[in-house]
Amino acid sequence: MNEYKILFTGTMGAGKTTAIGSVSEAAPIVTDVANTDLSLGKERTTVGLDFGLLTLASGDRIRLFGTPGQQRFDFLWKILAKSAIGLIILVDNSRSDPLADLVVYLDGFAEDLSVLPCAIGIGRLDTHPVPTLEDYIDILANRNQLVPIMSVDVRRREDVVLLIDTLLAQLEANTFGA
Amino acid sequence: MKIKKGKLAAFFGFKSQNQEESTEQKSLPVTDKPIDFGEDIHTEQPAVIDSAIADSKATEPVAINSENLLEPSTEIEEKTVEVEEKATVADPLEVEATNTEFKMATPEPTMDYEHEEEHLIVNYSKEQLAVSEEKLEEFMRVCPGAYGVLISTVDGHELLYLVKRDIPVHKISTMNSSLLALGESIARESSQKLCQFVILENSDGRVVSLRINDILMLTCISSKDTNLGMLLSVGRNTAGDLMKILS
DSSP states (O other), X not given: OOEEEEEEEESTTSSHHHHHHHHOSSOOBOOEEEOOBGGXXXXXXXXXXXXXXXXXTTSOEEEEEEOOSSGGXXXXXXXXXXXXXXXXXXXXXXXXXXXXXXXXXHHHTHHXXXXXXXXXXXXXXXXXXXXXXXXXXXXXXXXXXXXXXXXXXXXXXXXXXXXXXXXXXXXXXXHHTO | OOBOGGGGHHHHTOOOOOHHHHXXXXXXXXXXXXXXXXXXXXXXXXXXXXXXXXXXXXXXXXXXOTTGGGSOOSHHHHHHHHHHHHHTSSXXXXXXXXXXXXXXXXSOTTOOSOOOGGGBSOXXXXXXXXXXXXXXXXXXXXXXXXXXXXXXXXXXXXXXXXXXXXOOHHHHHHHHHHHHHHHHHHHHHTTOOOOOOEEEEETXXXXXEEESSSSEEEEEEEETTSOHHHHHHHHHHHHHHHHHHTO
16 A cells, blocks of 8 residues: 655635545644734634545555645745645635736745646636636746646535546656556 | 546546556655655844834834833833843842843845734734733743743744844744644644643754743743753743733
């Protein structure tokens, strides 16, 4: 049995903790504390990491780690990205500039993204249709990055599973040379 | 619900892997190395400036310079004068502390993201902060090896701090909030209640973090000149006093 590590990152409030909780077989480990920053409009925020566990049909296990969303915790981004086999970036489309938010994480994980597969999930696209998925694709194209991107509701287990499946499919492609 | 690895092969047009092939499959490029929390943490030194407490907003992080305490002001002056008088007691440790030049470290000028302290929900009066400063002063006097003590929010915003060395207060506040949260989570997962301290024991010093209340935490940084028991005891007493002051 192998264990793989997948890292969830993205903006504060994008649903990293929720996404891990949606698919984790055991109660996820969270390190949320009271948020004292009124500008972020959220009662609690992750300052350490989230952790969940998922078993594949093959018996292999995936360890799901979530980063803090706020950029001042970027020291943890680098630590948590070590030994990960893939990265899932979640973006909250209801924020003021979600395209810039995405760029923050593309830049923050640039070194890891040069070698790791990635999938991007855009949340709240149903209630905030702009920017569109095409706008995100343009951002990625301008950076010469080809990354699967999809609309997700991280409260739905199947949406999170799809993101993970997308990562694994890329890994298979890389490993078996499709 | 289990995920089957080959399920999305068609989705991307990749070659599907069936069970027969799976016996010949290469392992995915995975390593399972332990996380090294000490690696690659970049600690740049902040600029050192002086600032008067009277000019500081109540919600801004405040650092104490021993000269600040003597500036003419109302209640703050009275309280700080009292501290100076206490410091003249013939206690060698206290006398040493009064001769120490405290420095203020700016909130990490090298970091390029926006500071958000003005949005913080913590909003204490100058009187509360002044009394809290006295407690930090007292901590530094009693612990001769201490060279930093910080009050910060549990999500990593520094509120008040006293440092004798150029240390990146902003980063230390942020990192220790992560550490304390992790420590509390580890305690919970280990079926242990009420994480009291998170202790970093290093070759030439110690860093101790503990909660003050639901939204504030205290970080004590010391060389080996203060023994651990002393650091924990004084740290706990200081946190208890601060809990009453900043409630």
